[in-house]
Amino acid sequence: MSVAIRLAGCGRTWPGGSIALHPLDLDIAAGETLVLLGPSGCGKTTLLRLIAGLEAPDAGGRVFFDGEDVTRLPIERRHVGMVFQSYALFPNMDVAGNIGYGLRVRGVARAAARRRVDEMLAMMRLDGLGGRRIEALSGGQRQRVALARAIAPRPRVLLLDEPLSALDARLREQLRQEIDALLRSLGITAVYVTHDQAEAMALGDRIAAMEKGRIAQIGTGRDLYHRPANDFVAGFVGDTNRLATPEGERLVRPEHLALRRSATGGFTVVQATFLGPVVRVLLRDAAGRELRADVPDEDVPAPGERVAVLFQGRSLETEAAASPA
Amino acid sequence: MPDRLRAALLIAPALAVFLAFFLVPLGQLAVAGGAGGYTTILTEPRYWRSLASTLLVAAGTTAITLAIATAVGLFLARTRFPGRGTLLALLTLPLAFPGVVVGYLVIMLAGRQGLVANISLALGGDRIVFAYSLSGLLLGYVYFSIPRTLLTVMAAAEKLDPRLEEAARSLGASSFGVLRDVLLPGLAPALTAAGAICFATATGAFGTAFALASRIDVLPMVIYTEFTLQANLAVAAALSFLLGLATWAVLALARGASGGAAA
Numbered sequence: 001m002s003v004a005i006r007l008a009g010c011g012r013t014w015p016g017g018s019i020a021l022h023p024l025d026l027d028i029a030a031g032e033t034l035v036l037l038g039p040s041g042c043g044k045t046t047l048l049r050l051i052a053g054l055e056a057p058d059a060g061g062r063v064f065f066d067g068e069d070v071t072r073l074p075i076e077r078r079h080v081g082m083v084f085q086s087y088a089l090f091p092n093m094d095v096a097g098n099i100g101y102g103l104r105v106r107g108v109a110r111a112a113a114r115r116r117v118d119e120m121l122a123m124m125r126l127d128g129l130g131g132r133r134i135e136a137l138s139g140g141q142r143q144r145v146a147l148a149r150a151i152a153p154r155p156r157v158l159l160l161d162e163p164l165s166a167l168d169a170r171l172r173e174q175l176r177q178e179i180d181a182l183l184r185s186l187g188i189t190a191v192y193v194t195h196d197q198a199e200a201m202a203l204g205d206r207i208a209a210m211e212k213g214r215i216a217q218i219g220t221g222r223d224l225y226h227r228p229a230n231d232f233v234a235g236f237v238g239d240t241n242r243l244a245t246p247e248g249e250r251l252v253r254p255e256h257l258a259l260r261r262s263a264t265g266g267f268t269v270v271q272a273t274f275l276g277p278v279v280r281v282l283l284r285d286a287a288g289r290e291l292r293a294d295v296p297d298e299d300v301p302a303p304g305e306r307v308a309v310l311f312q313g314r315s316l317e318t319e320a321a322a323s324p325a
Numbered sequence: 326m327p328d329r330l331r332a333a334l335l336i337a338p339a340l341a342v343f344l345a346f347f348l349v350p351l352g353q354l355a356v357a358g359g360a361g362g363y364t365t366i367l368t369e370p371r372y373w374r375s376l377a378s379t380l381l382v383a384a385g386t387t388a389i390t391l392a393i394a395t396a397v398g399l400f401l402a403r404t405r406f407p408g409r410g411t412l413l414a415l416l417t418l419p420l421a422f423p424g425v426v427v428g429y430l431v432i433m434l435a436g437r438q439g440l441v442a443n444i445s446l447a448l449g450g451d452r453i454v455f456a457y458s459l460s461g462l463l464l465g466y467v468y469f470s471i472p473r474t475l476l477t478v479m480a481a482a483e484k485l486d487p488r489l490e491e492a493a494r495s496l497g498a499s500s501f502g503v504l505r506d507v508l509l510p511g512l513a514p515a516l517t518a519a520g521a522i523c524f525a526t527a528t529g530a531f532g533t534a535f536a537l538a539s540r541i542d543v544l545p546m547v548i549y550t551e552f553t554l555q556a557n558l559a560v561a562a563a564l565s566f567l568l569g570l571a572t573w574a575v576l577a578l579a580r581g582a583s584g585g586a587a588a
């Protein structure tokens with residue numbers, strides 16, 4: 001029941017003339033999870049709302065679901081499921097009322113609707129909470145209800161706008177795994193908006209990294225991490241160092257640097273911070289340039305010591321880095 | 326103990342005002358009716374009829390005002406267009422009018438020489454006049470109540486989370502479904518509060534009724550007549566008390582029905 005989504009020449013200009021989205025083409029395969037990743041204000045929500053039918057693209061833009069042109073179809077007839085950051089649960093209905101709402105307004109028979117609601121309650125581990133009022137739920141429970149409500153009418157597409165950003169870190173991690181498992185078991189086409197790169201890496205089949213209303217790069221997490229298309233992607237997906245080498249400037253991930261104590265080394269250790277899996281070491285050379293290295297927690301040089309920096313591993317082949325900076 | 330003392334001190338002024346300007350006169354009013362006053366109004370059908378028409382006009386006013394204010398308020402709260410500010414200013418203009426002025430406006434519209442009468446006459450029909458009847462009064466009250474109700478509805482509508490509506494639509498709800506399941510429940514507390522004020526104002530508004538006078542038999546008019554023209558103090562007091570009691574009962578019912586949502 002999942003569909004492929006295609007956007008053709010979809011841009012969005014606000015009435016004041018500011019551009020939220022430059023015209024872009026985007027193909028999302030049936031059953032795929034695409035993550036829209038980018039900093040605040042880069043147009044992620046706008047793109048999601050274009051797909052949902054809550055915004056219309058500028059003239060010339062078209063949206064297709066499985067080849068069907070849905071550009072002029074309002075959201076209530078697109079059959080999409082939406083999950084909002086703020087949950088947007090109906091406060092005047094209980095949990096079961098919320099989950100069953102899409103079935104009720106679509107005229108599903110009462111008995112069938114009740115079965116589906118029970119099924120969703122069990123699937124989202126909300127058993128026994130059907131009669132609860134929304135105010136009496138925790139944040140995590142609310143987000144589960146919001147997911148269940150979106151999924152209950154078996155939508156063609158599931159659209160999630162930062163669904164976890166209102167939750168604390170531990171719960172976020174747990175719900176992220178649940179959503180990941182859910183999306184895989186449903187096989188539904190999903191678009192997931194986040195500004196958290198760890199979340200994007202963990203969830204998406206592919207990630208579209210967005211910058212100022214454009215898709216800077218689209219690919220798997222590995223593609224974006226190891227072969228970023230430009231400085232922006234390199235900097236947003238993981239940390240980078242600029243390293244001057246004889247061949248020119250290179251972008252290098254902190255974990256690809258190793259340190260060796262050496263009285264003639266070019267760098268001095270400024271700070272060493274224990275992060276758990278690694279120690280983040282801040283280095284400075286005579287010219288004041290800084291480097292960050294992530295090294296194992298074994299015999300780490302102390303602040304003040306001089307070290308040589310060894311480059312082990314690959315540098316990032318961005319187009320920007322290949323040209324002299 | 327100091328805490329309780331401080332609370333008592335803080336509440337004392339409010340209590341004093343309440344006693345001096347509300348409870349004491351109310352008690353006096355209740356007593357002033359005397360056994361005679363209450364017997365008269367309880368046995369005289371004319372008073373019952375006028376109480377009934379008062380409550381009827383107030384209920385009608387409330388229903389019509391809420392319907393109009395909800396539709397207009399929702400529209401104005403969610404739509405931006407040139408001239409919106411001017412329209413809003415015009416709609417809320419009657420806020421500044423005394424009831425008597427509103428009464429004259431109704432006469433200008435639907436009185437013997439009014440606009441409606443002249444148009445119906447020019448079209449070859451009868452002279453249509455309804456200013457001096459309950460419908461005229463209803464019109465005046467609605468006109469009078471719309472500004473305040475409209476402002477209350479707009480304030481509440483602007484606070485509604487637009488995501489709720491979007492969520493309902495994404496689940497397949499029609500515009501009517503959104504209104505029924507999201508907008509009206511979200512506006513319910515504001516509508517109850519505004520409706521209560523509207524109802525209370527319409528039961529007691531005197532100026533408009535006075536301007537339209539002649540054939541209208543609502544309680545405030547009856548009380549005025551009994552008091553000033555017939556110097557029947559006992560009956561006037563008893564009627565006042567009855568009107569207050571009836572209004573209070575209706576408001577309490579409305580508040581109960583909305584789960585204590587009204588202010």
Ligand SMILES: Nc1ncnc2c1ncn2[C@@H]1O[C@H](COP(=O)(O)OP(=O)(O)OP(=O)(O)O)[C@@H](O)[C@H]1O
Pocket residue numbers: 014015019020038039040041042043044045046047195
């Ligand atoms: N209704 C609107 N009218 C005018 N400008 C808007 C409107 N909605 C959003 N914008 C602007 O469009 C740009 C893109 O907004 P959008 O909400 O898509 O960003 P986002 O990537 O989702 O950001 P965030 O991570 O903060 O949610 C922003 O600059 C925003 O200020």
Ligand SMILES: [Mg+2]
Pocket residue numbers: 044045046161
């Ligand atoms: Mg957003």
